[in-house]
Amino acid sequence: MIPTLEQLEKKETQTTGLRFIETLDELKQFYTGILDEYKDQEYYVIGNAQHWEDLDNEWFQQFRHDRGRNNIKTKLLLTKDSEGSSPTDPALLRDVKFLPSKYSYKSSIDIFDNKIVVISPELSSLAVVIQIPIMQDVFGSIFQMLWDTVEALEK
Numbered sequence: 231m232i233p234t235l236e237q238l239e240k241k242e243t244q245t246t247g248l249r250f251i252e253t254l255d256e257l258k259q260f261y262t263g264i265l266d267e268y269k270d271q272e273y274y275v276i277g278n279a280q281h282w283e284d285l286d287n288e289w290f291q292q293f294r295h296d297r298g299r300n301n302i303k304t305k306l307l308l309t310k311d312s313e314g315s316s317p318t319d320p321a322l323l324r325d326v327k328f329l330p331s332k333y334s335y336k337s338s339i340d341i342f343d344n345k346i347v348v349i350s351p352e353l354s355s356l357a358v359v360i361q362i363p364i365m366q367d368v369f370g371s372i373f374q375m376l377w378d379t380v381e382a383l384e385k
Contacts, residue, residue: 251357254285257349260359261293265300268342272303274373277338277349279312285351291317298322307376309334327380341369 251257264273283290294317297304303323308316310331317324337350346369349357360366 247361249359249361250355251347251359252355254356257285257356258289260347260357264342265293265296265302268302269300270302271343272305273343274341274370274377275304275306275308275338276341276373276376277306277312278309278334278336279306279316280309281336281351282338282349283315285356294322294324298324305373305377307373307380327377329376329380339369341366341373343370 251260298319298321301323304325306316306324306326308326308328310328311334313328316326316328336352337348340347340349344361344363344366346360346366347357348360
């Protein structure tokens with residue numbers, strides 16, 4: 231998906247609600263902004279915690295603590311291989327469910343009320359921010375459906 235989106239001209243990306251994050255520093259700036267923008271709110275994540283943390287383990291662990299201090303709650307649907315590295319500290323305000331092991335991937339999708347962020351360290355752009363209301367609506371609904379049925383997927 232990201233390589234196709236990258237082919238859009240800069241002018242087109244501004245009008246279509248896409249922004250590419252090229253570097254780890256840009257991604258950190260994005261997440262730092264989330265600490266204020268989403269204070270006292272909630273967002274959802276579908277992802278692989280290990281690949282997300284591996285970008286900069288120390289920084290992302292600190293981000294989790296900062297996010298909790300800002301009263302930002304998260305609901306996370308993580309890959310089964312994330313289970314061993316997923317913290318359980320209640321102060322982090324995380325509600326986590328794990329997908330069955332047959333559902334494995336390296337990317338993460340953060341679903342906010344006004345945007346979606348797709349993070350994939352294996353592509354030429356580290357992440358893409360999608361600010362298209364219908365996309366947020368679709369991804370938010372898919373998240374809720376998975377959240378409500380994840381236990382049934384194990385069977």
